[in-house]
Amino acid sequence: MSAGADDRGFETRAIHAGQDPDPVTGAVVPPISLSTTFAQQGVGRHHGWEYSRSANPTRAALEACVASLEGARHGLAFASGLAAEDAVLRQLRPGAGIALGGDAYGGTFRLIDKVYGASGHPWAAVDLTDPAGLERDWPEGTALVWAETPTNPAMAVVDIAAVAEVAHRHGALLVVDNTFATPYLQQPLALGADTVVHSSTKYLGGHSDVVGGFVAVDDDDLAAGLGFTQNAVGAVPSPIDCYLVQRGLKTLAVRMDRHCDNARAVAEMLSEHPAVERVLWPGLPGHPGHDVAKRQMRDFGGMVSFVVRGGEDAAVAVCERTEIFTLAESLGAVESLIEHPARMTHASAAGSPLAADPGLVRVSVGIETTADLVADLRQALDTAA
Ligand SMILES: Cc1ncc(COP(=O)(O)O)c(C=O)c1O
Numbered sequence: 001m002s003a004g005a006d007d008r009g010f011e012t013r014a015i016h017a018g019q020d021p022d023p024v025t026g027a028v029v030p031p032i033s034l035s036t037t038f039a040q041q042g043v044g045r046h047h048g049w050e051y052s053r054s055a056n057p058t059r060a061a062l063e064a065c066v067a068s069l070e071g072a073r074h075g076l077a078f079a080s081g082l083a084a085e086d087a088v089l090r091q092l093r094p095g096a097g098i099a100l101g102g103d104a105y106g107g108t109f110r111l112i113d114k115v116y117g118a119s120g121h122p123w124a125a126v127d128l129t130d131p132a133g134l135e136r137d138w139p140e141g142t143a144l145v146w147a148e149t150p151t152n153p154a155m156a157v158v159d160i161a162a163v164a165e166v167a168h169r170h171g172a173l174l175v176v177d178n179t180f181a182t183p184y185l186q187q188p189l190a191l192g193a194d195t196v197v198h199s200s201t202k203y204l205g206g207h208s209d210v211v212g213g214f215v216a217v218d219d220d221d222l223a224a225g226l227g228f229t230q231n232a233v234g235a236v237p238s239p240i241d242c243y244l245v246q247r248g249l250k251t252l253a254v255r256m257d258r259h260c261d262n263a264r265a266v267a268e269m270l271s272e273h274p275a276v277e278r279v280l281w282p283g284l285p286g287h288p289g290h291d292v293a294k295r296q297m298r299d300f301g302g303m304v305s306f307v308v309r310g311g312e313d314a315a316v317a318v319c320e321r322t323e324i325f326t327l328a329e330s331l332g333a334v335e336s337l338i339e340h341p342a343r344m345t346h347a348s349a350a351g352s353p354l355a356a357d358p359g360l361v362r363v364s365v366g367i368e369t370t371a372d373l374v375a376d377l378r379q380a381l382d383t384a385a
Helices: 011-015 057-069 081-089 104-115 131-136 159-168 220-233 239-249 252-272 289-294 311-321 370-384
Strands: 076-080 097-101 123-126 143-147 173-178 196-199 214-217 275-278 303-308 337-339 359-362
Touching: 011 057, 011 081, 011 252, 057 131, 076 081, 076 220, 076 275, 076 303, 081 104, 081 196, 104 123, 104 143, 104 252, 131 159, 143 159, 159 173, 159 275, 173 239, 214 220, 252 275, 252 303, 252 370, 303 311, 311 337, 311 370
Parallel strands: 097 123, 097 143, 143 173, 173 196
Antiparallel strands: 076 214, 196 214, 275 303, 303 359, 337 359
């Protein structure tokens, strides 16, 4: 779905873009359009809708809204974040190479290594926190650079503008996975990226009740290729799932403000706790990506990782001792979650250059009462030490 220019503020667009009241009934919340098919007035004469895999009004509303929030001309919704990533990777020509940042979601690594690598797309792990090094050691044949920022789970920060410049000099495209930052905190297309992907399962949905993915692009040809894939492969979200993400978007800005505030309080406590060796949150002045994050993000996000003294056993013990932070995969919702990346979300990257540090714990800081979250993590660290 293509979006027109809209210069209203972020919060206004999150609530109104693509969501005009229903023209038939005036319903302020546009109805969920469950119909799989649409009546035609004559063969090939219709209201713009034919069959819901190809296009659906509820999906189109979501696509217009997220495209607007990313400042993109085109947006496409998918059935999961990995389905969205797959659609982006399907645009590669046969044999084209991929440069993947040295830290990324384990499922992204699995898709690039086990699916695309295995079907003839060479890939290399590159340090995207060092654009000069990328320029120097550019992997021959790379057509696509794949960056997360901040990364999952090590919270590294990639200078999007600098990496886009290097990629473009080599005739390659830059994809940014904006799942951790969300368009509220960071808009990669405005910084020079070509494609934005999301797991909308996370902050966009925001309530741990919907799996979804999204791709946003400016380029018309890229959008046409992605649109073809969306219809031809068919990994589309249901209208109810689209509605749930849409509903989540309305509070994205206020949720993100609280996620960021709570993450700051958690990161500051962790920084002073004797059982913690290192805290990875870009809002801390000592974080190696702090200056870049300050430049390209509105705030530093709700994800915090930390290395526990005592290695893997100590990290696992902390994960099992929290009471408000639920031990679970996923992230980005109102409730706080804790996990052990090496054994959980990133187990598929074991033994690879993207393997997670076994002493690392990742928390998705929710929007519960700040003091409760800080106290919960503190007691888990006190008793695990
Ligand atoms: C940064 C990031 N990108 C993509 C994905 C994949 O999204 P999904 O689980 O919706 O397929 C995840 C999932 O955790 C993720 O954390």
